[in-house]
Amino acid sequence: MSHNRRSLAPVANLVLLLAASGACSPGRTAPPADPSPASARPHADLILTNARVYTLAWGEPAADGAPAANAPHGPAGWTPDAQAVAIRGSRIVFVGANDAAVAWRGPASRVVDLHGATLLPGLVDSHVHILELGRMLERVNLVGVTTEAEAVEKVAARAAVTPKGAWILGYGWDEGAWANHYPTLKLLSERVPDHPVYLRGLHSYAVWGNRLAFERANITPATRAPAGGEIKHDASGAPSGVLVNAAVKLLESAIPTPTAAEFDAVVLKGLQAMAEAGYVAVQEAGADTELMAAFERLAATGRLPIRVYVMLSGRDHALLERWLPRGRETPGEQRMLTTLGVKVFFDGALGSRGARLLAPYVDRPGERGVPTPEAAFDPKLTAAMMKAGFQVDIHAIGDAANREALDFIEGVMKDAPSARTGRHRIEHAQVLDADDVPRFARSGVIASMQPSHAVEDMAWAEDRLGAERVKLAYAWRTLRRAGARLVFSSDLPGTDYNVFYGLHSAIARQDRAGKPEGGWRADQRMTPEEALRGYTTWAAYAAFVEQHTGALAVGRWADLTAMDIDPLSAGEQAPAQLLAGKIRMTIVAGRVVKSSP
Numbered sequence: 001m002s003h004n005r006r007s008l009a010p011v012a013n014l015v016l017l018l019a020a021s022g023a024c025s026p027g028r029t030a031p032p033a034d035p036s037p038a039s040a041r042p043h044a045d046l047i048l049t050n051a052r053v054y055t056l057a058w059g060e061p062a063a064d065g066a067p068a069a070n071a072p073h074g075p076a077g078w079t080p081d082a083q084a085v086a087i088r089g090s091r092i093v094f095v096g097a098n099d100a101a102v103a104w105r106g107p108a109s110r111v112v113d114l115h116g117a118t119l120l121p122g123l124v125d126s127h128v129h130i131l132e133l134g135r136m137l138e139r140v141n142l143v144g145v146t147t148e149a150e151a152v153e154k155v156a157a158r159a160a161v162t163p164k165g166a167w168i169l170g171y172g173w174d175e176g177a178w179a180n181h182y183p184t185l186k187l188l189s190e191r192v193p194d195h196p197v198y199l200r201g202l203h204s205y206a207v208w209g210n211r212l213a214f215e216r217a218n219i220t221p222a223t224r225a226p227a228g229g230e231i232k233h234d235a236s237g238a239p240s241g242v243l244v245n246a247a248v249k250l251l252e253s254a255i256p257t258p259t260a261a262e263f264d265a266v267v268l269k270g271l272q273a274m275a276e277a278g279y280v281a282v283q284e285a286g287a288d289t290e291l292m293a294a295f296e297r298l299a300a301t302g303r304l305p306i307r308v309y310v311m312l313s314g315r316d317h318a319l320l321e322r323w324l325p326r327g328r329e330t331p332g333e334q335r336m337l338t339t340l341g342v343k344v345f346f347d348g349a350l351g352s353r354g355a356r357l358l359a360p361y362v363d364r365p366g367e368r369g370v371p372t373p374e375a376a377f378d379p380k381l382t383a384a385m386m387k388a389g390f391q392v393d394i395h396a397i398g399d400a401a402n403r404e405a406l407d408f409i410e411g412v413m414k415d416a417p418s419a420r421t422g423r424h425r426i427e428h429a430q431v432l433d434a435d436d437v438p439r440f441a442r443s444g445v446i447a448s449m450q451p452s453h454a455v456e457d458m459a460w461a462e463d464r465l466g467a468e469r470v471k472l473a474y475a476w477r478t479l480r481r482a483g484a485r486l487v488f489s490s491d492l493p494g495t496d497y498n499v500f501y502g503l504h505s506a507i508a509r510q511d512r513a514g515k516p517e518g519g520w521r522a523d524q525r526m527t528p529e530e531a532l533r534g535y536t537t538w539a540a541y542a543a544f545v546e547q548h549t550g551a552l553a554v555g556r557w558a559d560l561t562a563m564d565i566d567p568l569s570a571g572e573q574a575p576a577q578l579l580a581g582k583i584r585m586t587i588v589a590g591r592v593v594k595s596s597p
């Protein structure tokens with residue numbers, strides 16, 4: 001730790017500052033500020049000291065990003081507004097200076113010296129696909145591997161720690177780059193003879209397997225490829241180890257369906273990775289019946305390491321019908337699983353030109369993306385869910401899809417005032433028409449956006465949209481100026497969920513190499529405070545828990561994240577430093593779920 005120690009605001013100022021912001025106002029069940037003498041005070045279970053604490057309990061920044069008058073920000077930059085936090089059970093009981101925190105210490109208290117780490121309200125990733133992340137982490141990762149021998153060694157290393165006979169799944173060898181010299185089953189079968197192996201290509205149109213896998217799938221020289229597929233053969237006419245397009249399923253169908261316990265383990269792996277990455281909560285963007293069942297089993301057995309807020313998959317009509325009478329669930333301090341919303345799709349992606357646009361793609365004249373919301377979208381059922389209090393989370397990327405999403409939400413709200421309380425969201429809100437920008441604030445629709453998408457799409461977004469329309473693409477600042485609420489997320493596993501990458505993308509609008517100079521469409525950048533709020537305060541609002549979390553104050557849930565870099569100071573002075581940030585501690589409902597020295 002080499003951060004300069006800034007002088008701390010005196011505690012008296014801190015108290016005034018918190019009181020002025022109204023952020024201390026406790027939730028319904030929160031205890032009042034503790035007036036009792038130290039001797040009569042109950043002890044804290046956990047006391048975190050010597051931290052740079054940013055409570056985020058001060059006022060919201062202005063639409064242009066300027067910090068509130070009561071923010072601990074001055075000409076010299078940001079100053080932490082506390083040093084220590086004490087936790088009892090699953091609540092925060094003290095926020096303030098080190099010496100005052102000591103009064104909460106009892107014989108059983110655990111005291112953790114954070115040695116100058118930054119302590120913040122717990123981070124939230126508000127749009128994730130946790131099952132896909134778990135699967136990705138469980139499979140052998142061959143992304144970036146350049147030779148067959150190297151890929152085989154990675155699989156062999158996994159085989160060494162996998163019971164014989166069990167399938168080994170992997171992904172990421174580049175079937176595009178390797179198309180002229182496809183790998184075969186020979187070396188793979190020699191090095192991995194006792195496990196069936198299934199290795200999906202990076203672009204998902206080819207798979208590569210070993211001999212045992214082909215035997216299990218009963219693929220022989222006599223096997224004919226299905227229509228639209230191809231079985232690669234060697235000179236002798238035997239299957240050589242690679243299947244392409246529709247033939248992929250010949251091998252895939254031989255992989256046994258996971259048991260419930262195996263399925264749960266994959267989901268848990270994804271959630272544990274998020275706890276390690278500093279997140280105290282995620283919002284799952286589309287759980288179907290099977291994933292919901294896994295979440296419920298994990299919750300019932302106390303195994304969810306972090307909070308999971310669920311958007312039910314709008315494609316799973318039976319699941320929606322089951323949830324409709326139950327209504328939106330109310331989050332709770334000890335509760336790890338809460339169902340809030342319904343996820344539906346109004347278009348595709350901009351990269352593949354599936355985003356629905358009002359005018360044609362510049363680089364594909366005549367095309368405007370997919371014609372209507374996907375077939376699985378049931379407007380009646382979705383509207384009924386909204387009227388029952390559920391949040392609707394509409395995937396909309398193109399300006400036409402965003403307009404239709406706003407039309408749909410406004411239509412339902414006009415119909416039924418009960419639907420107004422749903423804090424509805426548009427997921428991505430990537431390309432907007434100027435006429436639609438003010439509608440977000442007017443209708444209370446949250447723009448749920450992914451800072452990394454701007455950085456990852458900047459190379460080609462203008463090719464698709466042209467110089468004019470791109471001005472209202474990834475337009476965080478324009479939306480803020482129009483009064484819209486934002487929330488930030490990764491949309492993992494499509495992009496890196498490392499929060500430092502997300503913060504850097506939001507603050508700099510540059511890639512990891514610092515390109516382009518000054519940031520891409522720099523007028524849309526967020527300040528460090530706005531970027532951080534996108535993963536904390538604003539995420540709390542999007543999950544209906546802004547009275548309980550999103551800020552550090554007495555009576556709030558004990559959900560916190562500690563990191564080795566000060567994102568406000570670094571973000572303001574040298575955003576590139578953020579990319580080296582590390583998570584030190586993740587605390588959920590008072591439980592330490594990740595801790596590193």
Ligand SMILES: [Zn+2]
Pocket residue numbers: 127128129285491
């Ligand atoms: Zn998504």
